[in-house]
Amino acid sequence: MACALSCLRAFFIILSIAYVLVGLAGGIASGVFIYIWQTTTEIKQLFELSNSQETFNHVVIAMGIVTAAFGAMLIAGFVGCCAMGRRHHNQCCQDVLAFFALLITLMFTAAVILLAVFRNKLHNGVETAFEVNMHAYGNVGGAVIGDVADSAVRAYVDTTQQSQKCCGSTGFESWKTLGTSWATANPMDLAPTSCCFRPEDALCNRNVAQMYTRGCSSVVGDISSEVFTVIYIVGAVIALVSLIEMLTACYMARTSNKGGGCCCC
Template sequence: MVEKRSEKMTSKEVKVSGVDSRCCGVMACKYLFCIYNFFLMLCGGLVLGLGVWTLLDKGIFIYLLSIITYKVTFWLMVCSGAAAVLTVLLGYVAIAMENRCLLALYTILLVFIFMFDSITGLLAYVYQDQVDIDLNQHLVESFIQNYGIDSIVSESVDRVQQQYKCCGANSFLDWNFSDWKSENPGHEVPDSCCKTQSPGCGVRNHPSNIPYTGCIHRFSEELREHLFLVGIVSLSLGVVQVLGIIITSCMFSRLRDMQKYESVKTKQDFNNEEQVF
């Protein structure tokens, strides 16, 4: 009898130690998951903020570009950043409830966000090489043919000339061939070209009044730098999501083993109680 009791005590201690070790493993994964989730929320907020800032501050320049890649890239950034923040909230709910279905959904969403960020990064990287070609082919058309006709394009041209302190696409001479010049014969260049702006200041094309350099070089440089930044941020977030997929898979596996062990233990305890009675 004493030996049987000691064997039972030993088996119970082994079970308790097994449960404790599994609980410790699950808790460690939980803490790691929560830390990662918080970091992902910061990264998602950064990407979302960068995308929104780009659309608000640089969005008007999109109308001077013929290829929609630039616009698509930044809308993808906004979508992936917002999706990352919402996915973080889902992750915290899943870990609090220890729900494997929600964790599986969380992992699937991470995969989709990873795909979005990868596409965004690749588009930004590829389009860097197309910026000069696009601007050389179409920027003169936007400046010369559409200025004064399309109000959005006109506003975009004015902002580019004011921000980069330039005049015309290649040079201030571009305005001599524009329809705007024929409709405003008393003006040499738009007022947005002037170094010190005032109504009607574009009547003089003296170098003391306007810059002679065109906007294409500064505009191209700005776009390339911005696209490089977007590519780095997007691909970095993609790497972070790969890490998240690995952590979530470990967490999913731990929870599955824990729940399986607990169900088996419950059945064994129930059978032992029946044997006692």
């Protein structure tokens, strides 16, 4: 029994240190993500144009839960270090640790479920928004779509197609099939020159061999899938470890010294 408790104590000390480090790093990273998500004009523009503000807000809520969960991990890490650093374990402190472990498990589980539910809506919202931008791309005279002028739309679409090496929403054909005003004004061209490998080459947008053929929605979808996959894996692992920690803390609370009040340190 004494050997088992010593091994559990060592496990908790290592786990608590890891919680402090992961909680601090994860909290900062998710906080930065929320800040960028809410303050980047292009992202807001995408969701506003596609009437997907609800999906935008749900992503913020989910990442807010993740940030709070990382904060709980940071606190749990300090509580665990403090509790296990004592020669005689305190039952009350173990109960506090078990509570935080349960809280972390529930928060990460809720965030992963919320992101999974709105994953497809997020992808569809991005595709719809990009198509709206494509329709606005060919407007002349500084026409305004929502709050976005034609020049801003052009810059956004061109930058996206060049940086992500994609063309149109679902491929270069979508510039024609969607009946965009740009296609009407440029019947001989397949897509804007920003779809070309080398936009400066003359008539490059009339030769498929010189153009990107993959749709921008697919590229954005792949990026979001990779991000969400990482979040799912990290969230599931942390939730599982926290559940194990909660059960172990409850066990140690039942077998620890019951004296010393409720002070962890």
